Amino acid sequence: MSKISDYQIHRLRIPLRMPIGDSQVIFTEHWMTLLELRTDDGAAGVGFEIQQGLPTPALAQTIERFEYAHWPSLQGSDPAGVALGIHRPRGGNVGAAPHSLAVETAAWDLLAKRADLPLYQLLGGGDPRVRAYGSTLDFHLSDDEYRGRLTEFREMGFQSVKVKIGHPDPAWDLRRLGIAREVMGNDGDLMVDANEAWSPKEAMLRLDLYAREGFEIFWIEDPITRDDYAGYAALRSEIPTARINTGEYLGFSGKRRLLESDAVDVLNIHGHINQSRFAAHLAGDYGIPVSLGNTIMEIGVHLAASLPECLYLEFSDLAWNEIAVEPVRFRDGFAIAPDRPGHGIELNLAAVEKFSQPA
């Protein structure tokens, strides 16, 4: 079997077409680390990581860190062990993920290419289509810009959208919800995301207000701080009008506690494929569905397509898709996992060059 024999790293700065953000943050650019892992039979797997706003270390420093932290255990190893290995975080080992997201993604790409299968099939999926919603990340956009983004999503075939709320003035939230319904119509679902803006009581008051004003909310995402398990359990039992979606900001243990605490209606997963599969499986054991937040290059479509109970995949139409020869396609409100071997994201080298910023 082929072994990992070489690598290449690119450091990219990708300016966003317009600012993205929420009630807590605003970003105008992405810093991406692209990793190609090659095997001795000539195959290549691609992985990526993103940092929002804060620049990543210069390329030379990134390579130095990779050589220290990852390369000794990767060189000469089989991609299967890298992708599928289960690790035991204990003591000083806790918090130090054995492989970065970029390494894991590249290894899965290599493994699926070796099997000559699209990744979602290697993960056990049959149907490449996943229901998706448009996510405008709109908090810092003017009403007109926001309307424009919604119109773009509607023209792409989306019916369901997620709106950033959590403004100090509840009337602001109501106005934005009104614009969403005005542009999107009433056929799709309307989700909202407060990004931890509220206390539990404030969350209850806001959800009650939206309901009284006639807005049916499919889910409320991260209304309160991520680890307020008692607060989430209270919201889940007290709010009759909307599902509680949370877990985006928590690792595996936090997601487990949400489930144990009866604190979540839809568990938000994304990131590392292996851990997300375990979290989804655990959620299923509690009878709880999952959703996928934004994943870099929309790679999460493979994981989502392999899960039996993924309600929705988030799509924000971000500039990173420019660096894919053929990005993941979205049509009629569905994401469609590429039917090419691997995860199907090959690098557009001209675009990589365009965004490249080694120093």
Ligand SMILES: [Mg+2]
């Ligand atoms: Mg969110």
